[in-house]
Amino acid sequence: MAGTAYRLVIAAAAALVCGAGCAPQPQRPNVLLITIDTLRADHLGCYGYQRPTSPRIDAFAAGAVVFENAHSSSSWTLPSLASIHTSLYSTTHGCWKIYSRLEPEFTTTAEILRDAGYDTAMVACHIFLSAQYGLQQGFTHIDDELVRPPSDAAAAISSPGVTARGVRFLERQAASPDGAPWFLWLHYFDPHDTYLPHAGFSETFGTSAEIDLYDGEIAFTDHHVGEVLARLAELGLAEDTIVVLTADHGEEFGEHGFQRHGYTLYEEAVRIPLVVRAPGAPARRVSDVVSNVDLLPTILDLAGLPPPAARDASCAHGFEGRSLAPLVRGTGPLLPAAxxxxxxxxxxxxxxxxxxxxxxxxxxxxxxxxxxxxxxxxxxxxxxxxxxxxxxxxxxxxxxxxxxxxxxxxxxxxxxxxxxxxxxxxxxxxxxxxxxxxxxxxxxxxxxxxxxx
Ligand SMILES: [Zn+2]
The missing domain is CATH 3.30.1120.10 (Arylsulfatase, C-terminal domain)
Structure with missing residues (x-):
């Protein structure tokens, strides 16, 4: 049975049990967050790249909202992911050193959604998503079997494993719906160096130059991301699910004299893809400057959830990002912001x-x-x-x-x-x-x- 039909049955059953004594609970959309490590925007077809690195992401983007000027809060993994999950910049969340961690006192996307009744799950394959860095807070189901020690991580190929685990989660949700919405975070790592060849993908781009291998890694990852999105649709879950696809940062290939990432803030290092598909939102392209600190308020807004209350009266503050929901829905402009x-x-x-x-x-x-x-x-x-x-x-x-x-x-x-x-x-x-x-x-x-x- 399709996801929507299931939910109608569940809602009807709940109404019968509750009778007049229960306030009706609004049905929230599911949230699928896909982050791809080290994926610069301009190496995807939907961002104008001429090489065929991303047919499946491009197909997804054609039916979604593409943010053409999305920036990461940093040019390496930990501060960027911490910003996505807190809507705070590095200076505020404090994850700006290699030994930093996101402290438990911060409120994350997963915690807010869990407290709103969501089933929360994450699949990790990167050391920065392991427990000691604090990004697991709020997730009920944590699969970090694919995390490798830093010395082994570069040689590990993880996209098939991330996809298999993500698909298993989706199939479980579709097979035994309990009426609760879910939040699933999948983090892909393969475009990160060391750049490895993948049979069936890398031949198109060549394997002699690093940038060619990098493109092959993107194509390989694109295929596996596409498998998740296809399964989401086959299971009848797509129309009830907000999908956010983005990256933590880009990658440099000597454009300004630097290689890899974390050394500069040039566009190749911080301009990231951001593609959002939300139920009922028409496909469009948005040129406004946005940041990955905007993602948490956007997800909450699209899910119909209010921002969390301030931690305490003496230290009241909110998000550093803004909701992009008006841009996603096409209902209005944002206030100018940087x-x-x-x-x-x-x-x-x-x-x-x-x-x-x-x-x-x-x-x-x-x-x-x-x-x-x-x-x-x-x-x-x-x-x-x-x-x-x-x-x-x-x-x-x-x-x-x-x-x-x-x-x-x-x-x-x-x-x-x-x-x-x-x-x-x-x-x-x-x-x-x-x-x-x-x-x-x-x-x-x-x-x-x-x-x-
Ligand atoms: Zn990264």
Missing amino acids: ALSEVRWHDGQDLRAWRDGAWKLVEDQSTGQQVDQSALFDLATDPRERTDLREPESARLAALREAVTHRLARAMGWARCYPLVELYAPTPGDMRRLQDLGYAGDELPSSPEEGRR
């Missing part, structure tokens, strides 16, 4: 990027680095980020700097609501600017030692 990306993975590294419309400011406050990546780009005329416009656009530069400083100050203030979070200590340049903008010194952490109080 997207922040940050990376502080390596010793001394301190980079942030602020994307506002077509303009992108990169501020490099790192110490001990050989290259200063600070620049101002006009992505409308310079999508490859070649020409630094800080000098001729000095007024715009000042306005963008002020905006990013305000955002950073807010994030630092919110971070102090979480006693276990490792606080980000602003650089001397930050401190000067914050004081110029009227922030008092005692509102801000003054040193790294103030973290982990």
Whole structure:
């Protein structure tokens, strides 16, 4: 029986049992979140790539809402996934070091949905999704059998295993529906280096250059993601399910002199695919600048759930992202907003990027680095980020700097609501600017030692 028909039967049965004594419970949609590690947007057909890396994702995107300018909050895995699940930037959730973890005091997508009656499940194949990093909170069913030690992870091929486990979960839901909606998170890892050849996929792209192998890994992953989406439809669950497909960050192949990810905030590192299919929402393409911190409020809004209450009155705050539901449904524009990306993975590294419309400011406050990546780009005329416009656009530069400083100050203030979070200590340049903008010194952490109080 199709999912919708099942649900009508369950709802009717519940109404008979409850009679007039129970308030009717609205039927929530299921949520399927698919994250693909290291998948830059511009290597997918639905984002204009000329090579056939993604026929199945492209077919899915053709019937969904494609966000053309989606940015990750960071250019490596842990901070990005933590942002997806908390709607907070790195400075606030504190996952900005290799040894960071998402502390239990944060409220995640899975916790909110579980508390709203959802059956929550995740399939993990990456070390950062293992228990010690904190991203498992809120999941009732956790399958992390595919997680390998870092030394083995690069050689492991995991997409078939992720898909098999995801399909098993869907089949269980379809076979024994209990009326409860579900939230399933599948994380794919294969496009991450080391890039491996896959028979039947990689031949199309070649295996001599790294970027060719990378494309083969995408095609291989695309096939397995397609299997999940096909099974969702075959089981009659698609029309009751919000599907979100995205990546944690991109990948660099020397465009700006860097390889892999986590070193810069250029577009190849932070521009991610974001495709959302929601029941009743027409297919469309959206050019607004959005961030992966927008995903949690969007999922809740599409599911008809309110944001959670503030943790306590003395530390009331909400999400740093906005609901994209009006854009998904095609019912209205968003208020203008910008997207922040940050990376502080390596010793001394301190980079942030602020994307506002077509303009992108990169501020490099790192110490001990050989290259200063600070620049101002006009992505409308310079999508490859070649020409630094800080000098001729000095007024715009000042306005963008002020905006990013305000955002950073807010994030630092919110971070102090979480006693276990490792606080980000602003650089001397930050401190000067914050004081110029009227922030008092005692509102801000003054040193790294103030973290982990
Ligand atoms: Zn990653």
